[in-house]
Amino acid sequence: MAGRRVAVFPSSAELGPVLAQLVTSRAEKAISAHGRFTLGLSGGSLVSMLSKELLALPELDCSFTHQPKTLLNQLFSKVNIPDSGILTIDPSLPVNECAEDYSRKLKETFPDGDFPVFDLLLLGMGPDGHTCSLFPDHPLLEETKKIVAPISDSPKPPPQRVTMTLPVVNSARCVAFVSTGGSKATILKEVLEGREGSAFPAARVVPTSGELFWLVDDPAAASLTIQVERPGSGAKL
């Protein structure tokens, strides 16, 4: 890993522009290095935060995780992405087929190597420490071969989901968690300051050779004792 960076902002209002800057800077870097930019998005409040900030981006080749298209419309209305550049799950399929279908789409988009290498993954974390649909103590955390897996016993509704696996997440060139609000304070401390090898799924996101950011607000960071960065709203990460 290139080193974890924890950046704390007074509120989402200051965090949002820095998140948008991270997306644009990693997009520029990716496009100049290999001619396209691949972005994976998880659920939660990320999409609406991004849609407020991203007014214009270069044409992007994007892949989105388990987001129904309706949720993404507000984001897509702000950025210039051709339909062919957007990969979504097909929720009309039974969950196993849905995972296979999405896995096939990803393999077509990322034909090289065992696992897709996203330029940037933006992730959220639930109050139980889950990320993507990787839940604490679930056997899916040990998956080493699949790139997308079905889950039929999610502790959080809906019970049936599909998720990217940890090897995909940890292959990314850059992963950024976004976590805001006081309800995240306890779990954030556990994940960022807990023992080595903590079982929380979010703590197992440690990109093999990519960057790792945690972008959080003051209420979420309230219990942290580790050293953090406090970038200004115009900061570049």
Ligand SMILES: O=C(O)[C@H](O)[C@@H](O)[C@H](O)[C@H](O)COP(=O)(O)O
């Ligand atoms: O799949 C889901 O049930 C949610 O999308 C969930 O995983 C979400 O990403 C986290 O709960 C963080 O969401 P917030 O950042 O909005 O709290």
